[in-house]
Amino acid sequence: MMNIFRILGDSLHALALILLIAKLWRTKSCAGLSGKTQILSAIIYTTRYADLLSPNHYHSYYVSSMKIAFIAVSCLTVYLIYGPYKKTYDRENDDFYNEFLIVPCFVLSLFSANYMSPLEIMWTFSIFLEAVAILPQLDLLCHVKFVDSYTVCYLLSLGLYRALYILNWAYRYYYEGDYDLIAVGSGFLQTALFSLVFVRIYMLKRREDSVMISVVT
Known part of the structure; x- marks a missing residue:
């Protein structure tokens, strides 16, 4: 069932993809x-929406x-x-x-x-993979010294989308008695x-601000 947390979460999810393409x-x-x-995102959407x-x-x-839009945007990005x-x-x-994420x-x-069933296995696989798909991005952020505003906004929107989905699950459990242990745990x-x-983004931005202050002074 739809509720305010799911609507806001889905909106932020769509916004994240728009920011990515932008x-x-x-x-x-x-x-x-x-x-x-x-690449992991493209695999996630393709397997989850195979239905x-x-x-x-x-x-x-x-x-x-x-x-269809999520699959198309993820493949276009790749x-x-x-x-x-x-x-x-x-x-x-x-x-x-x-491979260290996909195989397990x-x-x-x-x-x-x-x-x-194939569709159920693919759906479950996509849920597990989505939980850890951000790890390559996190690893990359640990190697770079600068991140642009578009990337920051994209990642913030994506993270807030997942946080709102936790509230969505809490809402559904309280009012409907409905929950999925796999989805909740992965979330x-x-x-x-x-x-x-x-x-990590906060640390990068603090470093950028320090460098700018040093240059000005």
Whole structure:
């Protein structure tokens, strides 16, 4: 069921993707973005919304359109990073091995899915993978000394979206008695990892301010 926390969360999620595309389009650069995290995002949306191809897909036109949009934007982002803007891609520092995340998440989904069906396994896999997909981006942030405003706003929107979804789950449990242990547990882990991202961004901005003050004085 829809509630204010889910609506705000979904809005921030959409805003994050808009900011991501805006950064790439306005700056003509993917500096500060982890291509590895964007690859994981494309895998997440593709596997989670694989039900679009199912004959039993009953979602509204709006929901189906949003699913297609998320898949399209994530794939477009990967294409731009490794295609037209590859000269600005920080390949040297974006060296996280995605296999260390994909393989364990897939194996775990085989044992944790509520139903042993391909769509259910893919959905569970996408939930687990989304929880840790920010790790390559966090690793990249730990190697760089500067992060632009577009990237900061993109990551903040994405992190707040996950935080609001925790409130959404609390609301649904209190008023509807409904919860999904896999989604809730993964959501808390993802929010914790995003808090580390925010700490790193704060440290980078403090360093930038210190450098600017030193230059002025």
